[in-house]
Amino acid sequence: MAATTATAMGVGLGIPTTSVARTSKQVSANDKIIFGLIGCGGMGAANMRNFMGHADVEVGAICDVDSARMPADIKAIQDKYDRTPEIYSDYRKMLERKDLDAIIIGSPDHWHALNLIHACEAGKDIYCEKPISRNIVEANAMIRAKNHFERVVQVGTWQRSGQEFADAIAYIRSGKLGKITHCRAWIADGTKLGRTEPVAPPETMDYDMWIGPAEMVPYKSNCVHYNWRWMLNIGGGLTTDWGVHMMDIALLGMSADQDLVMPTEVSAYGGQWAFPDDDRDAPDSIEAIYRFADPDFVMTWSVLRDYPGKPSHGTEFVSVDGRTVRVWRGGWTILDPSGKELEKEGSEPVPTDHWRNFLDCVKTREKPRADLDSAGQTTIVCHLSNAALFSGETVKWSKDEMDIVGTAGKDTSAYDREYRGDWSLTKY
Ligand SMILES: NC(=O)c1ccc[n+]([C@@H]2O[C@H](COP(=O)([O-])OP(=O)(O)OC[C@H]3O[C@@H](n4cnc5c(N)ncnc54)[C@H](O)[C@@H]3O)[C@@H](O)[C@H]2O)c1
Structure with a gap:
């Protein structure tokens, strides 16, 4: 199956380059972290509420392609901050906002790769829901983009906390x-x-x-x-x-x-x-x-x-x-x-607030507890099961290459697939 490749020039996203201008600003220890949410009504909104429990957080904008999913989230923001967030239906427009420091990705899995790569290009830090991607090629592209743009990305595998x-x-x-x-x-x-x-x-x-x-x-x-x-x-x-x-x-x-x-x-x-x-x-x-x-x-x-x-x-x-x-x-x-x-003995108590860990890392630039590289490895392990099941073959993996060895499993949607229309995946 052909790879969903685009040239690695920071463009070629199937969207105007102006919509992903680099806007990153350094958030210092006393600053508020201003969030934008992609995907309302479900886990994205639950994450937003967890972040809103912290004094150094504000929510500036929310985005969904279904307006019926948004009223409860709009109300939660109004109740908490006494103002209405900016509302978007196209996340690329929301990413143009220079005041947003961090993005919550709570869309379904097939959107995560584009949402995340575009948010990296826009200079945002990201709390991305799990699994990081819909397939292996996307996972690798996301990890490359995050490292290329030096973004802090926490994945929603909160069991790690x-x-x-x-x-x-x-x-x-x-x-x-x-x-x-x-x-x-x-x-x-x-x-x-x-x-x-x-x-x-x-x-x-x-x-x-x-x-x-x-x-x-x-x-x-x-x-x-x-x-x-x-x-x-x-x-x-x-x-x-x-x-x-x-x-x-x-x-x-x-x-x-x-x-x-x-x-x-x-x-x-x-x-x-x-x-x-x-x-x-x-x-x-x-x-x-x-x-x-x-x-x-x-x-x-x-x-x-x-x-x-x-x-x-x-x-x-x-x-x-x-x-x-x-x-x-x-x-x-x-x-x-x-x-x-x-009889068992536990470890030392760990800080159990997965969302606080992300906020701290946005400020310190340290790797969060579920860094994209690592949660990406787990996501790929999951995709390998589907690649083996869908192909009916034993699939071999090289961690050094971060790729399937040989051809078994590659011709499955768990490995890669064509994107529809003008959408394309940039590989940095
Ligand atoms: N960490 C956890 O424990 C946990 C639990 C549940 C779900 N999740 C993850 O959270 C993500 C969302 O799952 P969910 O159950 O909340 O899904 P959901 O379908 O309930 O909500 C997703 C929302 O995203 C919106 N959406 C779709 N495409 C969009 C786009 N291009 N731009 C903006 N919004 C868009 C949908 O309209 C919908 O309102 C998934 O990746 C899922 O795996 C994680």
Whole structure:
């Protein structure tokens, strides 16, 4: 499949260059950080509210392609700051605003690459939702743009700021569980979107701009807001939606720091077997097997309905003596081979405000806890499962090259795809 390449000249974005002028200004310790939000009504808005809880934050502008998604966010800003934010439907116009220091990207996954690269070009720091991208080529382009423009980018993998995850990761890294040969991560997926007929998009929505660089498909009310994560044109199913959280913890535990171990090869099996008569097209049943070298271990990723005796999502590390560390949202535990809970010791308390960490890094220019390079590595690990599943082949990966080795997996949308119309991806 042809790469979505444009020349790396800071232009070639399919938009006027004036709309992405470099406007970065240095934010000092006492300054307020002024935000713009791309994508209202969902996680982007939740992030905005988390930032608004900090005294050194203001929200100057918000943007959505569906005006019906905006009223609650406008009201929240009015209530907090006693003024109305500037309202946009085209994020490129919002990025022209020189007073905005930072951008929250809360759009669906297929928009993240363009939103982020354009925000980097405009000199903004960015809080970008996970998974960082819709495919591997986009992920690499985003990381290059961030480093080229020296932007601070925090990814919304907030589990990295969770005490239970910090405790489990610290325990694994301390060596107290011993040598680890297996990691497991899983999510239960019981979502059916049902069947609907295509209809005209609502008048509030610029559907062409919602589809953006993806393939134009008829509007269906059950396949857009929130539900797009089960539509492969827009998202990557729960492998990217939740894998990027749960496999992230396995990778962090098996790595010394944010620079993550990555697999050398991946195989995956599954399909849309549980809910075939449904408008969703993301696979609902998946077992992916990743092989790692240095250290040698395997990781499995499961999308299924049930995990008896366990939470509906989680991550496990298994040692050679049969002890297991299990961690999920809300707790962690150490188990002996019979399943008996063993005594555990936590790490030091960690600062658990993922959003404060970003604000501090905007001021210090340090790397945030979920820096794009690192969260990008996890995102790519997720895409590799889809590349293996969609191609039916074992996909080989080179961390040195940050690319698939050979051709297996490259001819899938998890690796790359053509952008629609004038949209194009700049590779710095
Ligand atoms: N970190 C987490 O725990 C977490 C939780 C949920 C969602 N997310 C992530 O947050 C992102 C958003 O997910 P969601 O569930 O809130 O989706 P959503 O569909 O509920 O909201 C996305 C909004 O973006 C808008 N949008 C689409 N294209 C746009 C564009 N070009 N410009 C401006 N706005 C645009 C949509 O109209 C919609 O209002 C996704 O990447 C998702 O994976 C993260």
